[in-house]
Amino acid sequence: MSTNNISRRGFLGASAAVMAGVAGLAATGCSAESSLEATDAKGMPIDPAKGGEWTSAACWHNCGGRCMNKVMVKDGAVIRQKTDDTHEDSFDYPQQRGCVRGKAQQQQCFGADRLKYPIKRKTWSPENPNGEMRGKDEWERISWDEAISYIGDQFKTIKEKYGNQAFLLGSYGSRLAFAPLLAWGGHTSTADTTSHGAYLLNTANTI
Structure with missing residues (x-):
């Protein structure tokens, strides 16, 4: 099913935490095609993350922050992103969290307003x-x-x-x-x- 046909509810639910990184996108490409389903046969929402796999990814903005970026890949598409959750955040040992710009990478590739042709x-x-x-x-x-x-x-x-x-x-x-x-x-x-x-x-x- 093309993500262009996903319902508004399914899109919002899937994209709340869905952002991309270079490694995940490089492995899967920027194709808009995916077999993700927004709802089941009864119209109930399906968790798009079910069956996905987390993998480490980089941030292509190259700001030098070296923030931790992990993406969930399912059916050849990045559907979620998370940052540093390897330990509790503290002043002595802060988490290496990604910024909002880094978390917007998935939409830079899969966004509905992305230009796909000249x-x-x-x-x-x-x-x-x-x-x-x-x-x-x-x-x-x-x-x-x-x-x-x-x-x-x-x-x-x-x-x-x-x-x-x-x-x-x-x-x-x-x-x-x-x-x-x-x-x-x-x-x-x-x-x-x-x-x-x-x-x-x-x-x-x-x-």
Whole structure:
């Protein structure tokens, strides 16, 4: 049964403690398909955790906290998450609890509002972006080939008009783009922090 068809009651019950980590998601993928049932034949709620297996997982936000993150996997999907429960919490020996952002990882992958395919604004085109329609325009689905073509063409246009210095990459979250842009002539970098709280301020101070 697709999780897109799960009932509101079943969704709320299943997702109250359902968050994901990299290890669990890497093992199971981000597929929205699952055999989880919201209710039984009589319409009674079914515990989605029944038959699930807990496994250790990492947090992909890379804040440096090293918080404990465990996910329950059932039928190829992460359905619950818990943090440090290996001992009683105390000042002398605090639990290594995960934060709210880390516990939202399951919804980042399985959330109902997650984008699953490329879309663009209806009035946007490379020749006439119609920027004044941002936030007002409707969206339309496009193919992956179209999306890749649009992005590639925009990169080429930026390089031709402004040069490689127009590509600005911060130190956080852009590492995968470093090598391709370096091979393509370089980019502008910033030296700041991986702290979300101070990221924008530090970036502004270093540009």
